[in-house]
Amino acid sequence: MPVKTVANIEAFNDAPEDYRTAVRKIVRSHAVNELYGAQVFDEPAIALAPTPYAKWLTCRVAMEEYGHHVRFRELGRQIGLSEEEMTPKGRRPLSIFEFPLQTWEEFCVIKLLADLAEIIQVEDLNHCSFQPLRNLARVTMPEEKFHAQFGKDFCTELCRTEAGRTKVQDAIDRYFPMMPPFFGRSDSANSALFRKWGIKQHSNDDMRADFMARARAVVEDHLHLKLPEVREAA
Amino acid sequence: MSGLADSISEFLDEIARAAWFASCGEDLSESEIADARLLAAAMGFPAVALAPVPDWRAAAAAAQSPDWSRVWWEREGKAEAALKAELARRFGAAPMLEELSRVMLAAAALNGAAALALARANVADEALARVAAGAAAQACHQAALAHAAGAGPAHGFAAKFRLFGGGRWPLGVVGDRLFVF
Numbered sequence: 097m098p099v100k101t102v103a104n105i106e107a108f109n110d111a112p113e114d115y116r117t118a119v120r121k122i123v124r125s126h127a128v129n130e131l132y133g134a135q136v137f138d139e140p141a142i143a144l145a146p147t148p149y150a151k152w153l154t155c156r157v158a159m160e161e162y163g164h165h166v167r168f169r170e171l172g173r174q175i176g177l178s179e180e181e182m183t184p185k186g187r188r189p190l191s192i193f194e195f196p197l198q199t200w201e202e203f204c205v206i207k208l209l210a211d212l213a214e215i216i217q218v219e220d221l222n223h224c225s226f227q228p229l230r231n232l233a234r235v236t237m238p239e240e241k242f243h244a245q246f247g248k249d250f251c252t253e254l255c256r257t258e259a260g261r262t263k264v265q266d267a268i269d270r271y272f273p274m275m276p277p278f279f280g281r282s283d284s285a286n287s288a289l290f291r292k293w294g295i296k297q298h299s300n301d302d303m304r305a306d307f308m309a310r311a312r313a314v315v316e317d318h319l320h321l322k323l324p325e326v327r328e329a330a
Numbered sequence: 331m332s333g334l335a336d337s338i339s340e341f342l343d344e345i346a347r348a349a350w351f352a353s354c355g356e357d358l359s360e361s362e363i364a365d366a367r368l369l370a371a372a373m374g375f376p377a378v379a380l381a382p383v384p385d386w387r388a389a390a391a392a393a394q395s396p397d398w399s400r401v402w403w404e405r406e407g408k409a410e411a412a413l414k415a416e417l418a419r420r421f422g423a424a425p426m427l428e429e430l431s432r433v434m435l436a437a438a439a440l441n442g443a444a445a446l447a448l449a450r451a452n453v454a455d456e457a458l459a460r461v462a463a464g465a466a467a468q469a470c471h472q473a474a475l476a477h478a479a480g481a482g483p484a485h486g487f488a489a490k491f492r493l494f495g496g497g498r499w500p501l502g503v504v505g506d507r508l509f510v511f
């Protein structure tokens with residue numbers, strides 16, 4: 097049976113507690129991770145960028161990532177999350193956020209692959225039963241796609257030299273293995289709950305498989321580099 | 331409202347009133363030349379020649395030139411850091427960052443102005459619009475710091491913001507010239 101759309105905050109407040117809890121988990125996760133990403137990767141990358149063009153573009157990308165945090169935080173506030181719950185303070189970060197950014201090549205690879213993972217997560221929300229979250233996902237999507245394209249364009253440019261190819265491959269080897277776990281455990285109870293309520297459409301494993309296929313296409317078919325072997329199930 | 335919040339609110343009005351990217355490519359006026367020279371002198375390049383930039387493609391090329399001045403960027407960075415330290419000392423680091431985030435949110439809207447200016451020039455380049463918007467946002471951040479610190483109109487960041495506010499894009503020193511679009 098198709099899940100009924102929850103059209104607005106008023107309808108959300110009348111929805112079952114399980115549904116509200118599930119939506120809050122997703123909104124909180126996006127609010128925290130968008131802010132983490134902007135602080136740990138995008139802002140420091142401005143100093144590493146090789147030209148004024150790349151510095152200003154990175155500055156803009158950092159602002160957009162921060163803007164995503166602001167949008168999710170605003171929705172979170174409307175559905176009853178506190179400000180503290182939507183900031184990284186006191187929360188265990190995704191493992192990727194614990195590796196401080198050191199080179200421009202690393203940043204380009206993170207945009208190429210971590211933002212691809214984010215695109216797949218946001219795509220899944222494009223048909224979310226909670227309409228305000230669906231709308232937010234649709235507004236966010238063009239910027240996320242641009243960020244992944246940014247990574248693809250700069251990685252393509254870097255790979256024009258042998259030294260650049262080596263550095264990009266090295267960054268892929270170190271960062272890519274941390275990415276498949278972004279999608280959560282195969283037997284995740286949360287994932288089952290999200291799908292039961294039509295908040296998300298695909299299982300963690302389906303999204304992870306989609307990510308692996310799209311990452312392989314861009315790394316191996318486009319850049320002609322190698323994607324390291326990783327365990328796909330989590 | 332604190333003195334810092336008042337000052338930032340005043341500055342947000344300036345952002346809203348500015349003619350973002352509206353004069354790019356046109357001849358520089360005398361006051362714009364004076365502001366460009368003031369900016370150059372503030373960054374330690376008092377004798378640098380001005381190079382007007384005719385169009386968006388030339389602006390993109392200048393911003394990607396391998397001859398861009400690292401010294402210019404370092405000096406801007408140092409001036410920013412000095413202003414931030416001064417404001418943090420006077421108002422506290424957390425309130426300062428909170429007020430600066432208001433500037434950043436206001437500057438987020440400048441991508442639309444850049445995209446419009448590119449469309450008027452018949453240039454389809456989503457990345458270049460974002461580059462221009464990023465440069466404008468950086469100028470807003472720097473000028474907000476100078477404004478909140480009470481630095482006055484002769485400060486280099488105030489001159490840079492006036493150039494942006496009048497519809498220009500100062501691209502910085504490349505080789506031995508200051509490029510202004």
